[in-house]
Structure formats: C-alpha cells, structure tokens
Amino acid sequence: xxxxxxxxxxxxxxxxxxxxxxxxxxxxxxxxxxxxxxxxxxxxxxxxxxxxxxxxxxxxxxxxxxxxxxxxxxxxxxxxxxxxxxxxxxxxxxxxxxxxxxxxxxxxxxxxxxxxxxxxxxxxxxxxxxxxxxxxxxxxxxxxxxxxxxxxxxxxxxxxxxxxxxxxxx
Numbered sequence: 001x002x003x004x005x006x007x008x009x010x011x012x013x014x015x016x017x018x019x020x021x022x023x024x025x026x027x028x029x030x031x032x033x034x035x036x037x038x039x040x041x042x043x044x045x046x047x048x049x050x051x052x053x054x055x056x057x058x059x060x061x062x063x064x065x066x067x068x069x070x071x072x073x074x075x076x077x078x079x080x081x082x083x084x085x086x087x088x089x090x091x092x093x094x095x096x097x098x099x100x101x102x103x104x105x106x107x108x109x110x111x112x113x114x115x116x117x118x119x120x121x122x123x124x125x126x127x128x129x130x131x132x133x134x135x136x137x138x139x140x141x142x143x144x145x146x147x148x149x150x151x152x153x154x155x156x157x158x159x160x161x162x163x164x165x166x167x168x169x170x
Contacts, residue, residue, distance in 0.1 A: 043153040046117050047169060050079060050149065051159055054131065054167050057081065061133035071132040071141070074149065076118050120150035137165035 012020075053072055061070035073080055121129045121142070129142040139146065139161050146163040148170070150156055160170035 042117055043151050043155045043157050047151045047157045047159060050119075050151065051167060051169065053079065053081070054159070054161065057131070058133045058137050058165060058167065062135060062137045064135075069132060071130045073128065073130055074119055074121065075128045076120075079119065117151060117153040120152055122148040122150070131161070133165065138163065139165060 057070050057072050064070065071081070119127065121127050123129065123142055131143045131147075132140040134140055143161050147161050149159040149161070151159070158170045159167065161167050
C-alpha cells in the first residue's frame, strides 16, 4: 500500500508537462516581440512620467493652503514645473520657462531625447500650455473643463484630465 502511494506522487503527469510547455511557449511568443527594439516603450515611459507629474501638481494644489500657483508647463518636446510663481507674473511664453531655476527635485523632462516623442494638446490654445489646478483638484487655465494630452511617437498614447480633476490614461 505504501509503495503504490509513493509511485502515484513521484513526478508530473504527461498532461501537466505538456500544459506547462504550451504556456511557456505562448508567453515566450508574446514577450519576445518586446525585446526586439524599443518600439513603443519610450512613449509609455513618458506618459507615465507626465501622469505622475500631473498628479503631484494636483495633490500639491489640494494640500497647499497658501495661494501658490501650482502648474505644469507643457511644450511639444518637454514639460516641467518652474520654481518661480509664473501665474502671478505677466511673463508669457516668449521667454523660456525652462531656463529659469527649477526646484531641486523637479526638472524639465525632455521628451524623447532621440527626438521621436512629442506631446500634443487638444485645446484651441495648443502648445505651449500651462496646466493648473485649484484647491479642489479641478483643472484651470488651458485645461479648464477637461482636456486631453497626447504622447506621440511610434505609438500614440493619451492622458485625459476630466473637468472634476480625475487624471488617467485614456
């Protein structure tokens, strides 16, 4: 009796072995294409960085009791957060916001140093755009009422900012 019990649980069955080989083969086919070139990965990286920056600006605006202007400046090939309070100044986009000193932990994010990734903005104002948030997290200025930002390259990805402040990939 003991001998038959050991024999039944000695290894994998043929069905388990074949199933495992088929699953590994399917995963290899799907994942292998991702390793041959950067096609499309750069866009996802920049979209995620832009999403994180937008959410950080929004959280700062909601948590800051002072009347500080929290905004993200978006151009065709970069975005960033200026150290100065540009909302209070009359300085327009004729100057380069990114040449002004940035906070040490924030910097201009150059999209696609290879020049393959550019940003787009769906409002009539176009780029460059300043995206600001009020104390409730709702978008103001160029994005008032909601807007859509695109990250264009080999793949086109979209970021939606809804009128009530929900920021997501769409």
